[in-house]
Amino acid sequence: MIDIARTTEDGVTVLRCDGRLTMVAAPRLRTVLDEVVADGGHRIVVDLSATTFVDSSGLGALVHGLKATRVAGGDLRIAGASDQVLAVLRLTNLNRVLRPYADVAEASSEW
Amino acid sequence: MIRQLVVRTLVVLTLLAGTSYVVWRWGWSVNWENWWIAVPLAAAETYALIDAYLFGLTVWRIKRRGEAPPPPDDATVDVFITTYNEPVEMVMATAQAAQQITFPHRTWILDDGNRLELAAAAADLGVGYLVRSDDWTDRPRHAKAGNLNNALFATDGEFMLILDADQVPDPSILDRTLGWFRDPEVALVQTPQWFTNVTDADPLGSQAPLFYGPIQQGKDGWNAAFFCGSNAVLRREALMQLGIVGYVREVESAVEDALRASQRILGGAARRARRMHPELAGDLEELRSAAHRSLKDLRGGAQIAEVTYDFQQAVERASRGAVGRDLAGIQEDLDLIASLPVALDHEVGALVVDDVALDQLADREWSPLGAIESVRSLIRAVDVDRADEAQPMMPLATVSVTEDMATCMRLHALGWKSVYHHEILAHGLAPEDLRTMLQQRLRWAQGTLQVLLRENPLAQRGLTLAQRLMYFGTMWSYLSGFAAVIFMAAPVFYLCFGVLPVNAYGLEFLERFVPYFVLNQLLFFVIGYGVKTWRGHQYSLALFPLWIRACTTAAANVFLKRPLGFVVTPKTRQAGGRFPWRLVWPQLTATVILLAACVIGVVRLWTGDATSTIGTVVNIVWVAYDLLVMSIIFRAALYRPADLTEEPAS
Numbered sequence: 052m053i054d055i056a057r058t059t060e061d062g063v064t065v066l067r068c069d070g071r072l073t074m075v076a077a078p079r080l081r082t083v084l085d086e087v088v089a090d091g092g093h094r095i096v097v098d099l100s101a102t103t104f105v106d107s108s109g110l111g112a113l114v115h116g117l118k119a120t121r122v123a124g125g126d127l128r129i130a131g132a133s134d135q136v137l138a139v140l141r142l143t144n145l146n147r148v149l150r151p152y153a154d155v156a157e158a159s160s161e162w
Numbered sequence: 163m164i165r166q167l168v169v170r171t172l173v174v175l176t177l178l179a180g181t182s183y184v185v186w187r188w189g190w191s192v193n194w195e196n197w198w199i200a201v202p203l204a205a206a207e208t209y210a211l212i213d214a215y216l217f218g219l220t221v222w223r224i225k226r227r228g229e230a231p232p233p234p235d236d237a238t239v240d241v242f243i244t245t246y247n248e249p250v251e252m253v254m255a256t257a258q259a260a261q262q263i264t265f266p267h268r269t270w271i272l273d274d275g276n277r278l279e280l281a282a283a284a285a286d287l288g289v290g291y292l293v294r295s296d297d298w299t300d301r302p303r304h305a306k307a308g309n310l311n312n313a314l315f316a317t318d319g320e321f322m323l324i325l326d327a328d329q330v331p332d333p334s335i336l337d338r339t340l341g342w343f344r345d346p347e348v349a350l351v352q353t354p355q356w357f358t359n360v361t362d363a364d365p366l367g368s369q370a371p372l373f374y375g376p377i378q379q380g381k382d383g384w385n386a387a388f389f390c391g392s393n394a395v396l397r398r399e400a401l402m403q404l405g406i407v408g409y410v411r412e413v414e415s416a417v418e419d420a421l422r423a424s425q426r427i428l429g430g431a432a433r434r435a436r437r438m439h440p441e442l443a444g445d446l447e448e449l450r451s452a453a454h455r456s457l458k459d460l461r462g463g464a465q466i467a468e469v470t471y472d473f474q475q476a477v478e479r480a481s482r483g484a485v486g487r488d489l490a491g492i493q494e495d496l497d498l499i500a501s502l503p504v505a506l507d508h509e510v511g512a513l514v515v516d517d518v519a520l521d522q523l524a525d526r527e528w529s530p531l532g533a534i535e536s537v538r539s540l541i542r543a544v545d546v547d548r549a550d551e552a553q554p555m556m557p558l559a560t561v562s563v564t565e566d567m568a569t570c571m572r573l574h575a576l577g578w579k580s581v582y583h584h585e586i587l588a589h590g591l592a593p594e595d596l597r598t599m600l601q602q603r604l605r606w607a608q609g610t611l612q613v614l615l616r617e618n619p620l621a622q623r624g625l626t627l628a629q630r631l632m633y634f635g636t637m638w639s640y641l642s643g644f645a646a647v648i649f650m651a652a653p654v655f656y657l658c659f660g661v662l663p664v665n666a667y668g669l670e671f672l673e674r675f676v677p678y679f680v681l682n683q684l685l686f687f688v689i690g691y692g693v694k695t696w697r698g699h700q701y702s703l704a705l706f707p708l709w710i711r712a713c714t715t716a717a718a719n720v721f722l723k724r725p726l727g728f729v730v731t732p733k734t735r736q737a738g739g740r741f742p743w744r745l746v747w748p749q750l751t752a753t754v755i756l757l758a759a760c761v762i763g764v765v766r767l768w769t770g771d772a773t774s775t776i777g778t779v780v781n782i783v784w785v786a787y788d789l790l791v792m793s794i795i796f797r798a799a800l801y802r803p804a805d806l807t808e809e810p811a812s
Contacts, residue, residue, distance in 0.1 A: 074318045074398055081315075107402030111315070111555055114409055118554040143406040147466050148413055 052076065053102075055083050063159045064092040069101040072109035080109070084116035084127075093125025096158045100131030105139055113149060130158040165688070166224060172685040173218040179678040180211045186674055191665045200663040203652045206645040213642070214682065216635030219628070221376055221689050223383030230341030230351075230583065237340055239267040239395075240319035241331075244309055246274045248327040250283055252591075256330050257289050263323075265336035270317065274309045292316050297553060306391070307558040307565030314401060314557055326392040328591040329355070335587040339395050342581045349400030349578035350570065352378070353393045353585060357592035364694070365794065365801040366599045367701045368592030371693035378582040386632035387582035389570035392590070400578050404569070405557035407576065410466075417466055417541075421473070424453045424537040431533035442530040445480045449534065452476035470541055477538045481531075561616045563726060564609025568617060571633055575624030594803040596745055596795075600708060603701075607640050607712035608719075608726050615720040642702055643709030650752055650788055653781040657763030660772055667777035700794040707748035742799050749795045756785045 053070035064087050072080065080097075087095055095116060099105070117127040130152040132140065140146040152158035184207055193200045241260045245253045253271060260269045270290035273280050284291035294303070294312050304311070310324065321343065325331060332338075339351045354374035360366070381387050389396075432446035456473040460466065528536060559568035570580060593599040619625065619633035655661040664671060686695060718724040743750070760782050766772040 074320065074402070078315075078318055107399050107406055108318070110406050111402050114406060114554050115315075143403055144410040145406050147463065148410055150465055150467060 053079065055080060057083065057087070059092065061159070062092075063094045063096055063162065065096045065098055065155055065159075067098040067101060071104045072099075072102050072112070073104065073106045074108035077108040077112040080112040081115050084112065084119060088116075088119045088123055088125075093120050093123040094162055095120055095125070095127045096152075096155055097127065097129045098131055098155050099129055099133070099136055100154070102133065102136065105132075105136045107139070107143065110139065110143060110145055114145070117149060126162075128152055128158040130155045168688055169221055169224070169685070172681060172688060173222060176678070176681040176685050177211075177215060177218055179674075179681050180214050183674045183678045184208055184211045187664070191671070193662050193665050196661050196663055199648075199652055199655055199661060202648045203663045206648040209641065209645045213635075213638060216631060216638055218685075219384075219631055220380035220635060221685075222380070224376060224379045225383040225582075226379060227382070227581070227583065230339060231344050233265060233337060233340035234344050237265075237321055237343070238319045239265065239321045239323060239336055239340070240313075240317045241267050241269045241323045241325065242272050242310065242313055243270065243325050243327060244272045244274070244306055244392075245280070245327040246306075246309075250277065250280050253280060253327045254283050254287065256325060256327055257284065257287055259330045259333075260323075260325065261287065261289060262333050263331055263336055264333045265340065267323070267336060268317070268319065270313060272309050272313045274303075274306075290317075302560070304556070304560040305563065305565075307556070307560050307569075310558050310565070311405075311553060311556050311560075314398070314405075315553065318398075320398055321395055322398060323395045324392055325588065326590065329392050329588040330590070331393075332587045332589075335393075336395070338585060338587060339583050342583065343395075343397060345579065347577070347579045348581055349397045349573045350387075350389050350580040351395045351583050352387055352390055352580065353583050353587045354378075355390065355393055356586045356589055358589045359591050359594060359803070364697055365798045366593065366596065367697040367794070367798075368599070369694070370698060372690055372695045372698050375584065375693055376689045379584060381632045382580070382582040384626070384628040384632055385579050386574060386629045387580040388636070389566040389573075389580065391564065391566035393588045397578075400573055400576075401557035401569075402555075403576060404559075404572050405555035408557070408559075408572070409555045414460065414466060417470060418457065418460055420540045421453050421457045421460065424473075424540060425450055425457070427528055427533050427537055428453060431528045431530050434527065435530045439530055446530055446533060449476055449480045449537070453537075474538070474541055477534060477541065481534050481538065562609045562612040563605055564613075567610060567633070567636075568613045571613070571617065571619060571622065571625070574629050575622050577624065596742055596798050596801070599798070600705075600745060603705060604708055604712055607709060608716045610637055610640055611712055611716035612720060613637070615716060639702070640709055640712060643706040643713065646703050646706035647710070649703075649784075650756060653784045653788075654755055654759040656777065656781050657759040657766070657772075657785070660766070662777070667774055667780050669776070672776070672780070697794065700791045703788070704749060704792045704795045746795050746799050749792055753789060753792060753796075756789055760785055 053068055053072055053076035056067040056069070058065045058067070066080075066083060066087070068076075068080065070076070084095065097113060097116070113127065113129065120127045127149075129149055131154050132151045137146070137151060140149065140151060184204075187204050187207055192204050241263065243253060243256050243260060253273075257269060257271055263269075268290060270292055271280065271284045272292050274294070276293050281291050281293075292313050294308070295316070298308070298312065302308070314322075321340065323331070323336065335353070339353060342348050342351045355370070356374075357368050360368045378387055428446050428450035432443050432450060435443040435446055452473060456469050459472075460469045557569075558565045559572060562568045574580065593602055613619075614634075614637040619630045619637070622630060622633075625633075652663050656663070686699070689695075715724075715726050719726050763772065763778050763782060767775065767778045772778055
C-alpha cells in the first residue's frame, strides 16, 4: 500500500508518496489530489523519492492531478522519481508533458 | 498439420490462378470499346483478388491454442456489464450469471441509461452499479467507450471482463481465460460470441462461425486477434498505458495545431504590415520564425511545456515592442479576440479550442498587434489541458463508434499481444428482425471504416506488416458493396444490350476463370469445414446497399463532420408485421432487373440478336448465382421468430 503525506509551504503543497503507486493506490492519490485542489492548493509537487514502483494507473492519477491544477490555473510537478519511474514516463512519452524534477526543492523553485 | 498444409497449398494455387486471371483480364481481355463497364468490371475483379490475398494471408498461420495455463495467482478481476437501454430483466439475468462466475471477482453494472430501477435491482443483488461521473456533463459521451472509460477510473481490478448486457457468462469464463495473462505482454483475451436465440437455418446470419473460428485464429497467428467489444478480458495496465500515450499525443497535437495557426496568422499579418507598418513587419516575421522553431522542437520530441513557455516568452517580447507603437484599429481586433475561438468553458473555467473557429481565426486579416494578441491567447489556451473531454485520459479509443477495433489496434501498436481463445464461454441474444440486424451491421461497418479513414492501419507505426494487413483486410472487405453493384450490372448490360465488357466470352475465358473460381470455393470449403459459412458469404453480397451506405456516411462523417445517424442496437425484438419493403427495395429492384435480363438474354439469343451461346450461358449462370446469394435477404425479411418462452434462464 501507499502512504501519502501532505505538507504545505509557501503556497506549494507537497505530497510525499511512500510505497507502490499502482492501480490499487491510484484512486487514493486521485482523491487526495482532488482534496488539495478543492482546498485551493493549485501548486502541487508530488514527491516520488520514496515511491518504489509506479504503473500506468499511477501515472493516470498524476495526469488527473495535472489537469485539475491546470484548470485551476496552477500546475503539478513531480520530483525525485526513481529510474523505474523515469523509464515508465519515457515509455509512455509522459515525460514530455510532466517534466521530472530532481528533488522537491528544485520543483518548488521558480514558481 | 496436414490440414494446414492443404490450406496453404490451396491458398498458393488460388492466388496463382487468380493473379494469372486478373493479369490476363487487364492485359488481354478488357474490351476498351465499352470501357465504361469493362474497366469497372476489371477493377471489381482486382478488388476481389486483393481480398483473396488478404484472406490467404489470414488463414496462412491458423493458431489453435487449446487450453490456457491456470490463472495467475492473486489476480483481481472486475466484471463490467455495459448497458444503455436494454430491459432491466435482461441486464439482471446477465448480472446474476456474472455473480456466479467461480473465479474471485467483483461484478459491476455500467448503466449509461441512469435508471433508478436498475440501480435498485443491482443493490438487491449485491453487485456494483456505476453511472457517469459529473465530469461528463455537457461533454462528448462517446457511447460505450465512454461508459467503459468512466468505469476504469472507478474500479481497480488488474483485469476486466467486458460483457454486453445480453451476454450471459459461463461460470468458468475467468478460470478458462485468465491463464493467458501469465504472459506479461498479453493485453487481451477474446472469446467467441454465440447466440442462443437463433435457429439452425439462421436466416439473419447472426452467428459468425467463420470469423469466430478460422479468421480470428488466423489473425491470432500473426498476433492480431481482434477485440470485439464483449466477451473479452483486458489487462488494466495495458489500457491505462494506452490512455496516457493517447493523452500525450492529444496534448501535442493541440499545441501543434495552435503553433501552425500562429504561423499563418503571423505570416499574413507580416505581409500586410510591410506596406502599412514596415517598422512592425520585422517583429512579426521574427515571431513567425519563433513559431516555426517551436514547431520543429515539438516534433523533435522536446518537452511540451518548455516549447510553449519559450514561445510565450517570444510573444511577450514581440508584444512589448509592438505596444509601444500607437496603432489604430487595434481595439476592434482585441474585442474579437475576446470572443473567438478559444472560448471559455463556463463549467470548469477552462478554454475550449474549436477547429473550425481556429481556421477562421487564422484566415482573418489581423492588424499586427491583433495578430500577436491572438497568438498569445491561442498558446495559452492549448497548454496541456484537454478541457474539451470529460477525462484527460480516454484509454478506450473514441475515434470510432465501434471502440473495440481502434483500441485493439493501438494496443498492438504499443507492442502488446492479444489472444483468441476459441471456446464459447458466454451466450448472447442476436437481433431477431431484419431492421435491427441491419442497424447493427451498419454500425459495425461504419465503425470499421471510420478507423480506416482516421487511423489507417497501413500507416500505423509500431504494427508489424502482417498486423497492418490483418486490420486492413477487415476494412477492405467492407468495400465490397461497390464491387457487388458492378458484378450485377455487367451481366445485365450484356444480356439486355449485348454490351461486352470482356473481349470474348469464349473458351479462353472459361479456361482461365473456372480454375480460379473452383479453387477459391475449395479453399473456403476446407477452411470452413464443419462450420456454416454460406450465410456469411450470402450476406457479404446481399447487403450491398448497406455496405455502400456505410462507406458514404463514414466518409461524410470523417471528412465533413456529418453525423452518422448513430443508433444503439436494440437487443429486444422490434414489432413485426408487414413485409418490410422499405428495407429491401434496392435488393428487390436488383432482383427484378436481373430476372428480366435473363429473359431478355434468352429472347435475344432466340431471335439471333445475340450470337454467343457461351456468352449468354455464362452470364445467365452468373446472374443465377447472384440471385441465389441475394435471396437470403427476402428470407430474412419474411422471417418471424418462433415465440420462444422468456429469455433462457441461466
